[in-house]
């Protein structure tokens with residue numbers, strides 16, 4: 613067992629906070645640096661699948677997490693004319709919860725475990741021998757540094773760990789709008805639904821996020837300048853989804869556009885997930901497009917897996933090697949299948965419906981998409997969570 617020491621963590625997102633809890637629970641002193649002034653700035657929604665509920669159960673906060681979200685009964689995939697192409701019950705991913713709610717509970721849990729969280733603290737650099745440098749010029753020493761500083765990680769880049777970065781041809785913008793009494797009445801009639809509508813190379817995905825909010829993602833190709841615009845170009849989107857005019861108008865009117873920006877999706881692969889005393893995790897190590905809703909899931913699974921590996925192995929080098937051996941294959945499986953699912957966007961309409969439906973008729977395909985959701989994360993109890 614590696615003796616507990618001191619950890620400095622860059623980033624108080626899903627990965628950084630779960631690493632903080634996992635290490636603090638195992639006797640480490642932990643300090644988390646978050647460059648934002650507040651922890652809970654972004655208000656978008658997260659699909660909570662079984663692997664994530666197991667993590668929250670292992671951390672003892674599952675009931676509080678679920679109390680702030682909403683249960684979804686089914687996923688409807690529609691074509692541009694509004695016809696339902698596929699209707700699936702949401703067995704494994706039936707909760708939608710706002711990022712704000714999850715991050716604030718993880719932060720509280722990390723502080724209860726003894727971790728210190730410093731907001732407005734930007735990490736400028738870290739070295740494999742265990743030094744971390746802040747923007748303020750201050751240098752701190754650590755036995756373990758966790759780079760959980762997101763998709764544009766400065767620590768990862770300073771270590772030249774990137775093996776491959778694939779920029780997808782598509783990207784998206786996510787926003788949250790208020791939920792009206794009419795939306796809620798529809799739920800009461802037909803059950804709560806996540807709607808995913810495809811038309812040519814544009815996609816609208818929306819879903820209740822809580823009793824009072826709807827979470828929306830608009831995705832399109834990078835070359836589609838009209839669809840990429842923020843605030844949203846109502847006419848461009850209405851042309852593709854004529855039956856969704858009222859929703860598109862609400863998105864244009866009710867979104868806080870200062871908080872939203874269109875981002876191009878990317879998939880990253882590192883040569884190695886660690887260097888000396890630095891472990892890289894979450895989007896910093898393995899970013900993926902959002903189609904299977906597992907980016908945060910893998911960030912949290914790999915963060916808890918890191919704390920377990922460090923606790924079990926005789927020294928840090930063995931721990932980091934074992935951690936990567938254990939967690940990396942599933943992460944790369946999800947990255948691969950996320951890209952395959954996302955490729956549906958470039959298919960012609962008739963083939964798109966067939967491809968979307970294939971999931972229902974080919975159990976092997978459905979199993980590939982849901983492998984991460986069904987996985988028992990390292991450090992979690994195999995007993996059912998609910």
Ligand SMILES: Cc1cc2nc3c(=O)[nH]c(=O)nc-3n(C[C@H](O)[C@H](O)[C@H](O)COP(=O)(O)OP(=O)(O)OC[C@H]3O[C@@H](n4cnc5c(N)ncnc54)[C@H](O)[C@@H]3O)c2cc1C
Pocket residue numbers: 622623624625626627628645646647648657658659733734735736760761762763765766784785786829875893894895896901902904905906907908909910911
């Ligand atoms: C449109 C879209 C929809 C998505 N939907 C889902 C979904 O439904 N389910 C799901 O599981 N995933 C989803 N994801 C993916 C998910 O958001 C990410 O995979 C997840 O946020 C990664 O967590 P993380 O902790 O690695 O990084 P982040 O959540 O990005 O956290 C990184 C943190 O580090 C901070 N930081 C950055 N640089 C520094 C620095 N130098 N010093 C200090 N702090 C720093 C940032 O401010 C941030 O708080 C979606 C992504 C997109 C783009």
